Amino acid sequence: MLLGLVLAVPLGISLSQGAGRFGELVSDPMLLKVAGTTGAFAAASVSLEILLGLLFALVLHRTFRLRGWVRAVALLPWALPTAVMAMSWRWIFNDTYGVANDLPLRLGLLREPIAWLGRPATAFAALVAADVWKTTPFVTLILLAGLQSIPRDLHEAMEVDGAGPVRRFFWITLPMLRPAIAVALTFRLIQALGIFDLVWVMTGGGPADSTKTVSLYVYDHAFRYLDGGYGAALTCAAAAAFFAVAAGAGALARGRARA
Amino acid sequence: MRKLGLWVAVFLLVGFSAAPFLWSVVTSLKPRDEVFAVPPTYLPRGATLDNYAGVFEQRPFARYLLNSLVVAAGSTLLALCAGAPAAYALARLRLRGAGLVEKGILLFALVPPAVLLVPLVSAARGAGLANSYAGLVLVHAALNLPLVVWMLASFFRRIPSELEDAARVDGFSRLGILARIVLPVSAPAVAAAGVLAFIFSWNEFTISLVLMSRDEMRTVPVGIAMLSGASAYEIPWGRIQAAVVMTTLPVVAAVLALQRRIVSGLTAGAVKE
Numbered sequence: 001m002l003l004g005l006v007l008a009v010p011l012g013i014s015l016s017q018g019a020g021r022f023g024e025l026v027s028d029p030m031l032l033k034v035a036g037t038t039g040a041f042a043a044a045s046v047s048l049e050i051l052l053g054l055l056f057a058l059v060l061h062r063t064f065r066l067r068g069w070v071r072a073v074a075l076l077p078w079a080l081p082t083a084v085m086a087m088s089w090r091w092i093f094n095d096t097y098g099v100a101n102d103l104p105l106r107l108g109l110l111r112e113p114i115a116w117l118g119r120p121a122t123a124f125a126a127l128v129a130a131d132v133w134k135t136t137p138f139v140t141l142i143l144l145a146g147l148q149s150i151p152r153d154l155h156e157a158m159e160v161d162g163a164g165p166v167r168r169f170f171w172i173t174l175p176m177l178r179p180a181i182a183v184a185l186t187f188r189l190i191q192a193l194g195i196f197d198l199v200w201v202m203t204g205g206g207p208a209d210s211t212k213t214v215s216l217y218v219y220d221h222a223f224r225y226l227d228g229g230y231g232a233a234l235t236c237a238a239a240a241a242f243f244a245v246a247a248g249a250g251a252l253a254r255g256r257a258r259a
Numbered sequence: 260m261r262k263l264g265l266w267v268a269v270f271l272l273v274g275f276s277a278a279p280f281l282w283s284v285v286t287s288l289k290p291r292d293e294v295f296a297v298p299p300t301y302l303p304r305g306a307t308l309d310n311y312a313g314v315f316e317q318r319p320f321a322r323y324l325l326n327s328l329v330v331a332a333g334s335t336l337l338a339l340c341a342g343a344p345a346a347y348a349l350a351r352l353r354l355r356g357a358g359l360v361e362k363g364i365l366l367f368a369l370v371p372p373a374v375l376l377v378p379l380v381s382a383a384r385g386a387g388l389a390n391s392y393a394g395l396v397l398v399h400a401a402l403n404l405p406l407v408v409w410m411l412a413s414f415f416r417r418i419p420s421e422l423e424d425a426a427r428v429d430g431f432s433r434l435g436i437l438a439r440i441v442l443p444v445s446a447p448a449v450a451a452a453g454v455l456a457f458i459f460s461w462n463e464f465t466i467s468l469v470l471m472s473r474d475e476m477r478t479v480p481v482g483i484a485m486l487s488g489a490s491a492y493e494i495p496w497g498r499i500q501a502a503v504v505m506t507t508l509p510v511v512a513a514v515l516a517l518q519r520r521i522v523s524g525l526t527a528g529a530v531k532e
Contacts, residue, residue, distance in 0.1 A: 027329070055268075056272055059265070059268045059272055060272075064265060064269065065264070065496060068516075068518060068519060069518075070269055070272065070273060071281055071518060072514055072515050072518030073273050073276050073277055073515075074272055074273070074276050075514060075518065076276055076277065076511060076514055077276055077278070077279075077280075079462075079510050079511075079513075079514045080280065080462070080507050080510055080511070081459055081461065081462035081464070081479075081480045081506060081507065081510070082462065082464060082480075083462075083464035083480040083481070083483070083484050084462075084480050084483050084484075084502075084503050084506050084507060085279065085280075085477070085503070085507070086484070087483055087484065087486075087499055087500075087503055088279050088280070088283045088500065088503055089279065091282075091283070091286065091496055091499070091500060092279060092282065094496075097294070097295055097296075097297060097299055097496070098299075099282060101301060102298050102299050105298070106298070133275070133276075133279060137276070174323035186369070187369060190369050190370070190371060191369075191371050193304065193371075194370075194371025194372075194373045194374050195373070196279035196371070196372070196376075196464075196465045197373075197464040197465055197480075199482070200464075200465075200468075201484045203465075215374070215376070215465075217372070218373070218376065218377060219373070219376065219469075220375045222376070222380075223380075223469055226383060228377070231355060231377045232377055232378070232381075234377075235374060235376070235377045235378065238374060239370070239374045242371075242374065245371075
């Protein structure tokens with residue numbers, strides 16, 4: 001089909017262009033560094049997103065007035081353009097005029113302003129915060145669909161047996177939600193490992209390459225140093241690694257459901 | 260008491276989701292000296308539209324808007340035209356391997372654009388499609404197809420097939436049935452898929468950044484990311500936030516207006532397994 005052609009042919013071209021260069025990947029110290037950064041970013045943001053998304057889904061699953069509107073607002077961050085909202089986040093984390101300094105200062109949590117995007121650790125945290133804001137709605141949506149597929153009588157049966165809401169959550173909701181969590185986890189891990197636009201706009205990979213991710217590294221080689229062959233080799237390796245990690249994590253989350 | 264807890268949670272959720280966008284709105288309405296006030300003011304003392312007018316002076320922002328509009332509309336149309344027959348085939352014709360094809364399609368929907376960046380751009384450049392609407396339209400349509408096919412196929416399956424059987428007796432062809440009966444019946448699902456495809460293309464940054472390297476061909480997200488003043492100390496934050504608001508407002512309106520359709524369309528097949 002058309003779709004297969006448009007997507008598969010370029011990947012094939014990439015494979016042939018990069019084939020001779022795979023050997024260099026092993027001896028590239030910078031690749032190890034960016035892979036570590038990418039992995040840490042994906043682990044931090046995706047785990048926070050699953051936790052927060054679960055909380056949101058539980059809230060949105062309850063019935064209350066205006067629920068339709070609240071759901072729409074909760075969905076909003078995900079629908080907004082990442083690169084554009086990254087500009088908003090850069091403004092929020094601005095060292096002199098940013099809200100991320102002003103609010104903690106007013107509340108007495110900070111003594112002096114922080115150059116959020118100017119230091120490696122805080123720049124990393126800012127990226128994670130922006131990504132969590134941006135993609136938690138996606139997790140919420142998947143988990144909400146999962147919650148809605150849990151039959152109500154299961155809860156009622158356990159309630160008759162005298163189980164409180166906390167026990168019902170751990171004995172029914174969470175196990176029944178496993179497949180949905182696995183789906184969300186797989187999708188989000190692949191997306192987070194491939195993160196590009198948010199980082200490109202917010203930090204550009206800086207300061208001092210500390211927040212550079214694999215995708216930015218590929219971009220650098222292919223379009224700034226114009227080394228398409230190495231870029232292609234990197235692309236193939238990255239795609240394979242992303243899918244392996246995400247599929248593994250998904251299988252893990254799903255597999256435990258059967259036990 | 261429990262009701263109160265729920266409302267506090269709802270309030271926090273709404274605040275978390277809306278705050279960054281609202282802050283952009285507030286900033287964009289402030290006059291220049293108030294944008295750079297320390298400490299920042301949370302309710303603007305004076306509201307002005309200067310920043311909005313300023314965006315159009317500084318950069319060809321109107322041109323960026325036009326480019327984004329052309330690309331998003333073109334790629335949405337293409338994705339729907341190519342996706343509807345494919346989805347119909349998957350939903351109705353009992354082809355061997357249809358399940359496998361559908362799983363494969365879903366797999367493509369997973370791939371982040373950054374992974375496809377190098378191969379797609381080199382292919383598009385090789386075909387002479389760099390800095391052209393046709394190139395980006397084609398790429399965005401291809402990236403959108405999985406979602407469109409998936410959403411439409413899951414909707415088509417829910418249409419009772421008696422209607423189509425009757426039409427076939429009356430001598431309609433397969434494509435005739437799709438065009439005259441299935442599509443009109445599923446107009447809401449087609450609209451939801453179209454809106455999502457449009458939003459995706461409108462938002463896409465990575466491929467647009469590389470493929471549209473000439474300034475007059477840039478799309479809005481790339482144009483905004485490149486907005487900056489003469490030096491690092493002169494970033495025109497008020498104008499940038501005005502541009503952010505103008506770009507995101509159509510998306511906000513679309514999501515709020517179509518929220519129910521989008522939510523149900525997206526979650527229809529999400530956790531069936």
